[in-house]
Amino acid sequence: MHSPDLLVIGAGPAGLSAAVEAASAGLDTVVVDEGVTAGGQLVKQTHKFFGNEGFFASVRGFEIARSLLEELVDFENVEIFQESSVIGVYEDGIPVLHLPSDTTRLFRPKRVVVATGASEKFLQFENNDLPGVYGAGAVQTLMNQFGIMPGKNVLMIGSGNIGLIVSYQLVQAGVNVKAIVEIADRIGGYEVHADKVKRLGIPVLLKHTVTRALGVESVEGAEICEVDEKFSPIPSTARELVVDTVCIAVGLNPSVELIAQAGGQIRYVAELGGYVPVRDEDMRATAEGFFVAGDVSGIEEATTAMIEGRIAGLSVVRDLKGSTDENKVSRLKKELVGFRNGPISARVREGLQKLGFDVSSGESRTGNLNNPQKYRGKLRPIIECFEAIPCNPCETSCPTGAIVVGGNINDVPVIDYDKCNGCGICMTKCPGLAIFMLQELPDEDSALIGIPYEFIPLPSKGDQVHLLGRQGEMLAEGTVQRVFRSPHKTNSVYVKTPLELADKVRSIRPVLQEDNAFVCRCEELTVSDIEAAIDEGYTDFEELRRKLRISMGPCGGRTCRLNALRILSRKTGKSIEELSFGVLRPPSIPSTLGSIARQKGAEDD
Amino acid sequence: MTEKASVVVIGGGIVGTAIAYYLTIKGQRDVVVLEKNYLSSGSTGRCAGGIRQQWSEPSNVRLAMRSVRHFESFKKELGADIEYVQGGYLLLAFDEEEETLFRNNVEMQKKEGLEVSILSVDEVKKRFPYIVVDDVKSASFCPTDGHANPHLANFAYARAAKKNGAWIYTHTRALGIDVENGQITGVETDRGYIKTGVVVNAAGGFSRQVGLLAGVDIPTESYRHQIMVTEPLEHILDPMIISFSRNFYMRQTVSGNIMMGQGDEDEKPSFNHDPSWRFLTQMSKKMPGLFPFLEKVRVLRHWAGLYNMSPDAQPIIDKAEDVSDYYCAVGFSGHGFMLAPAVGEGLADWIIDGSPKEVDLSNLGLDRFTGEVKREKNVV
Numbered sequence: 001m002h003s004p005d006l007l008v009i010g011a012g013p014a015g016l017s018a019a020v021e022a023a024s025a026g027l028d029t030v031v032v033d034e035g036v037t038a039g040g041q042l043v044k045q046t047h048k049f050f051g052n053e054g055f056f057a058s059v060r061g062f063e064i065a066r067s068l069l070e071e072l073v074d075f076e077n078v079e080i081f082q083e084s085s086v087i088g089v090y091e092d093g094i095p096v097l098h099l100p101s102d103t104t105r106l107f108r109p110k111r112v113v114v115a116t117g118a119s120e121k122f123l124q125f126e127n128n129d130l131p132g133v134y135g136a137g138a139v140q141t142l143m144n145q146f147g148i149m150p151g152k153n154v155l156m157i158g159s160g161n162i163g164l165i166v167s168y169q170l171v172q173a174g175v176n177v178k179a180i181v182e183i184a185d186r187i188g189g190y191e192v193h194a195d196k197v198k199r200l201g202i203p204v205l206l207k208h209t210v211t212r213a214l215g216v217e218s219v220e221g222a223e224i225c226e227v228d229e230k231f232s233p234i235p236s237t238a239r240e241l242v243v244d245t246v247c248i249a250v251g252l253n254p255s256v257e258l259i260a261q262a263g264g265q266i267r268y269v270a271e272l273g274g275y276v277p278v279r280d281e282d283m284r285a286t287a288e289g290f291f292v293a294g295d296v297s298g299i300e301e302a303t304t305a306m307i308e309g310r311i312a313g314l315s316v317v318r319d320l321k322g323s324t325d326e327n328k329v330s331r332l333k334k335e336l337v338g339f340r341n342g343p344i345s346a347r348v349r350e351g352l353q354k355l356g357f358d359v360s361s362g363e364s365r366t367g368n369l370n371n372p373q374k375y376r377g378k379l380r381p382i383i384e385c386f387e388a389i390p391c392n393p394c395e396t397s398c399p400t401g402a403i404v405v406g407g408n409i410n411d412v413p414v415i416d417y418d419k420c421n422g423c424g425i426c427m428t429k430c431p432g433l434a435i436f437m438l439q440e441l442p443d444e445d446s447a448l449i450g451i452p453y454e455f456i457p458l459p460s461k462g463d464q465v466h467l468l469g470r471q472g473e474m475l476a477e478g479t480v481q482r483v484f485r486s487p488h489k490t491n492s493v494y495v496k497t498p499l500e501l502a503d504k505v506r507s508i509r510p511v512l513q514e515d516n517a518f519v520c521r522c523e524e525l526t527v528s529d530i531e532a533a534i535d536e537g538y539t540d541f542e543e544l545r546r547k548l549r550i551s552m553g554p555c556g557g558r559t560c561r562l563n564a565l566r567i568l569s570r571k572t573g574k575s576i577e578e579l580s581f582g583v584l585r586p587p588s589i590p591s592t593l594g595s596i597a598r599q600k601g602a603e604d605d
Numbered sequence: 606m607t608e609k610a611s612v613v614v615i616g617g618g619i620v621g622t623a624i625a626y627y628l629t630i631k632g633q634r635d636v637v638v639l640e641k642n643y644l645s646s647g648s649t650g651r652c653a654g655g656i657r658q659q660w661s662e663p664s665n666v667r668l669a670m671r672s673v674r675h676f677e678s679f680k681k682e683l684g685a686d687i688e689y690v691q692g693g694y695l696l697l698a699f700d701e702e703e704e705t706l707f708r709n710n711v712e713m714q715k716k717e718g719l720e721v722s723i724l725s726v727d728e729v730k731k732r733f734p735y736i737v738v739d740d741v742k743s744a745s746f747c748p749t750d751g752h753a754n755p756h757l758a759n760f761a762y763a764r765a766a767k768k769n770g771a772w773i774y775t776h777t778r779a780l781g782i783d784v785e786n787g788q789i790t791g792v793e794t795d796r797g798y799i800k801t802g803v804v805v806n807a808a809g810g811f812s813r814q815v816g817l818l819a820g821v822d823i824p825t826e827s828y829r830h831q832i833m834v835t836e837p838l839e840h841i842l843d844p845m846i847i848s849f850s851r852n853f854y855m856r857q858t859v860s861g862n863i864m865m866g867q868g869d870e871d872e873k874p875s876f877n878h879d880p881s882w883r884f885l886t887q888m889s890k891k892m893p894g895l896f897p898f899l900e901k902v903r904v905l906r907h908w909a910g911l912y913n914m915s916p917d918a919q920p921i922i923d924k925a926e927d928v929s930d931y932y933c934a935v936g937f938s939g940h941g942f943m944l945a946p947a948v949g950e951g952l953a954d955w956i957i958d959g960s961p962k963e964v965d966l967s968n969l970g971l972d973r974f975t976g977e978v979k980r981e982k983n984v985v
């Protein structure tokens with residue numbers, strides 16, 4: 001048994017940074033990591049990173065990992081265990097499974113930094129359990145770490161940054177990426193990443209989805225479909241692509257199992273990627289002695305992960321030694337604020353606000369000239385145009401001259417609500433679909449939101465629709481209040497939303513048809529299985545779990561839990577936040593009885 | 606929520622829902638079940654689901670045999686498949702003391718009408734070749750023992766009771782029981798007040814606390830018991846296998862997972878539900894020696910539940926003395942799942958007709974702990 005001052009779980013940028021701070025203050029530190037080499041997501045990244053110069057901007061991911069590791073190897077008080085998975089957090093210690101030797105080792109550290117990063121979200125479609133259907137992370141690991149090609153012809157699902165970057169990397173490795181399909185009507189990732197793959201001639205099929213994988217033993221093809229305005233596949237548009245790999249890149253969920261097992265409170269914050277640990281600014285979680293850092297505390301970037309890791313490390317030092325480099329801590333905290341200042345972090349800021357942080361960031365999200373509070377109740381446009389792009393139709397279309405982009409067409413628009421008469425023309429003219437209309441309603445708890453809408457057919461007044469957020473996440477259901485056809489092709493749809501969602505609802509869509517797709521691969525449960533059980537009256541996640549054995553397979557619910565909760569939320573009308581998350585039981589990684597019996601460094605008991 | 610009820614059952618585990626079920630099929634109206642969490646959230650949803658008639662106390666044998674008859678007709682009666690399997694229960698004896706105990710037990714059990722026999726080591730080896738029998742002396746085997754899925758059984762009772770008109774309130778906690786002049790007048794819950802004259806304490810691990818709500822002192826304490834389950838394997842094990850001296854039990858679920866657990870003498874009374882590494886370690890060191898195939902099998906999950914214990918490890922099923930119409934069905938230690946059908950039936954009769962009728966609950970009273978306490982020996 002080993003009782004270090006600090007156990008760091010995960011050797012990604014967050015964990016390594018925490019270890020560096022703890023070790024330089026003289027703490028006896030152990031780092032354990034599942035991967036073959038340290039670095040977490042970084043080792044898979046062969047592209048150049050965006051970011052802040054102090055934190056390795058423009059350096060390639062794996063090089064960042066190497067230089068963090070070099071900092072660590074100089075310390076004698078640090079031990080790093082690779083290919084070592086934490087089995088669970090128990091009242092009597094933290095056992096770690098060493099995969100190559102199939103042995104276990106028990107740690108009883110004084111403090112723990114959980115820096116376990118994130119795991120991939122999973123997508124429901126027919127035959128998604130065929131060999132050849134991979135998550136993007138697995139593909140990256142195979143390719144960039146082990147030099148193994150996942151296949152020859154790949155279909156990529158998802159055009160977020162990960163989907164775009166992995167496609168680029170696949171082409172770099174000589175793999176043919178047949179297409180990237182994206183269900184939304186726009187690319188999810190940064191434009192620059194999208195431009196990169198477009199330049200390679202990879203078609204990005206917007207408003208498309210994968211409906212099933214084809215093949216008997218393994219993937220031999222995939223059927224894709226256009227989707228209608230309700231995001232339902234249009235059967236007549238189905239076509240088959242000959243591919244041997246389907247790569248899913250539809251987002252990440254923070255890996256909160258361990259911190260939850262430790263008794264740390266977790267909360268659903270969609271903006272941060274799903275369930276995240278509740279923690280304070282010093283990265284201290286609510287479980288005694290536990291800290292978190294990096295993607296596990298909310299999906300962000302390597303840069304923020306490194307800053308958070310350092311803060312966590314310094315906080316541990318403060319805890320154990322009574323003092324820490326407070327100047328450094330406050331400098332790091334300032335850097336974090338600065339980093340999250342930009343428009344791209346708007347979502348993260350919203351998420352942090354939900355966790356109770358004050359992130360009033362200086363940057364005003366709408367270029368408002370006047371105090372928006374003064375205009376509560378007035379129908380007015382909300383302009384979400386932050387990238388300095390050469391564009392000004394909003395200015396030129398406004399009949400009252402309320403919007404000013406100014407002399408430099410690259411500037412962002414600024415609006416004067418005193419001049420605005422609420423006509424909504426700007427919304428229908430903006431090519432970026434970056435303008436929305438807002439009016440708080442007299443009943444005090446709802447608002448009217450106008451959304452630019454380019455799908456056919458248009459919904460009609462009275463229709464029920466899903467209200468979606470900026471990333472297409474489902475927020476609630478609402479009713480269409482008004483619809484305006486516009487001669488400029490961009491129509492306007494007005495929906496009523498709860499007031500607290502007024503700042504979030506930016507899109508609408510009805511229910512996706514996905515009845516026979518697997519939600520839980522381990523137990524082979526489909527959407528309709530789950531819906532049927534809910535209809536029978538199993539409306540508690542724990543009851544559902546016991547009835548259907550959902551999330552009782554080897555994956556421990558990593559892939560299916562949230563998807564099942566979404567279905568439950570949709571069927572019961574309760575938000576995911578209201579539903580009970582259920583328990584996360586150890587072991588997090590299935591270990592053999594033999595490996596548990598073979599314990600290293602433990603006194604016999 | 607209803608404002609009044611004829612009977613309020615506190616606890617939505619197997620015992621509470623079985624009682625509610627039998628009350629409703631015997632015609633009782635306005636039955637309420639209160640469950641502070643979700644159905645099967647207590648010991649029931651955490652138990653191994655073993656159904657065994659091989660006990661050392663005749664009263665337990667009788668109750669278990671009666672329950673087995675109910676389990677046999679469960680599907681027909683309630684229309685629900687609860688994965689009930691009669692694969693037998695194999696009790697391994699590792700020393701002379703155990704052999705003597707089992708021989709005496711078998712004699713008594715046969716008198717009670719149970720089909721049960723002693724198997725020699727060779728017979729054990731032949732019938733269950735996956736067991737390393739080096740240290741085994743003999744075994745006791747009853748083919749009509751078995752196991753079922755506790756969640757499904759719990760849900761099935763609740764649904765049937767509900768269909769027959771009972772109100773099942775989950776996420777509703779009993780906070781207080783009003784008693785005036787020895788008469789119950791109502792139950793305070795966190796979702797409202799229910800007027801009633803009859804309360805049943807079926808609160809499992811929290812039986813003592815729910816007793817105190819009405820001023821009834823029930824001598825029970827709760828202890829953590831842990832259990833683990835492996836990845837699914839091909840079907841290997843028909844019977845549930847158990848040893849008292851080696852301190853384990855094991856069975857294979859219908860889905861193929863091997864489920865096993867043990868007791869821990871060092872455990873202190875508590876409401877602790879956290880699993881410990883010590884348990885996993887002890888099980889992993891112990892089990893592959895007897896069952897070598899387990900060595901390479903992966904542990905999927907591992908959890909803990911409460912054994913609600915009376916001083917003699919037998920249930921307390923009684924009506925309180927000082928508070929009229931306060932019933933309790935508690936203290937089931939490690940065998941409340943299997944006894945629930947008979948207990949539900951007997952208690953329902955008691956409440957409706959004033960006596961448990963055909964179900965013998967005579968040795969299970971609250972007053973039995975004053976003199977010498979005779980402990981059930983066949984427990985893990």
Ligand SMILES: Cc1cc2nc3c(=O)[nH]c(=O)nc-3n(C[C@H](O)[C@H](O)[C@H](O)COP(=O)(O)OP(=O)(O)OC[C@H]3O[C@@H](n4cnc5c(N)ncnc54)[C@H](O)[C@@H]3O)c2cc1C
Pocket residue numbers: 009010011012013014015032033034035039040041042045048049050051084085086087115116117118161162165166255258293294295296299300301302303304305588
């Ligand atoms: C394709 C892609 C491109 C990206 N591009 C950029 C970019 O350009 N700029 C940028 O700033 N960021 C980028 N990121 C994001 C960045 O990589 C992550 O935000 C960052 O790596 C998070 O760091 P982390 O330390 O929190 O987690 P990770 O890097 O995910 O590390 C977590 C580590 O914990 C280990 N672990 C998990 N569970 C256990 C366990 N039970 N036991 C032991 N070990 C465990 C994992 O094996 C892993 O090594 C990109 C991410 C991806 C996927």
Ligand SMILES: Cc1cc2nc3c(=O)[nH]c(=O)nc-3n(C[C@H](O)[C@H](O)[C@H](O)COP(=O)(O)OP(=O)(O)OC[C@H]3O[C@@H](n4cnc5c(N)ncnc54)[C@H](O)[C@@H]3O)c2cc1C
Pocket residue numbers: 615616617618619620621639640641642643644645646647648649650651652653654655656777778779780807808809810811815830831832866909910911912934935937938939940941942943944
């Ligand atoms: C690891 C383990 C293995 C076991 N194996 C077996 C086995 O193989 N065979 C067998 O027969 N038995 C077994 N048992 C024992 C069995 O689980 C219990 O005896 C049985 O489940 C008891 O059922 P119950 O309904 O009395 O209690 P529970 O299932 O605990 O139900 C009581 C319910 O009351 C609720 N409650 C408590 N207080 C309040 C309140 N104030 N208001 C509202 N609700 C309240 C609780 O939330 C709980 O759901 C095992 C137990 C454990 C822990």
Ligand code: SF4
Pocket residue numbers: 380381397398399400401402403415419420421422423424425426427
């Ligand atoms: S809503 Fe009308 S008035 Fe207001 S900015 Fe747009 S065009 Fe101008």
Ligand code: SF4
Pocket residue numbers: 383384385391392393394395405412413429430431432433434435
């Ligand atoms: S028209 Fe749209 S994209 Fe162009 S500046 Fe105005 S708001 Fe921005």
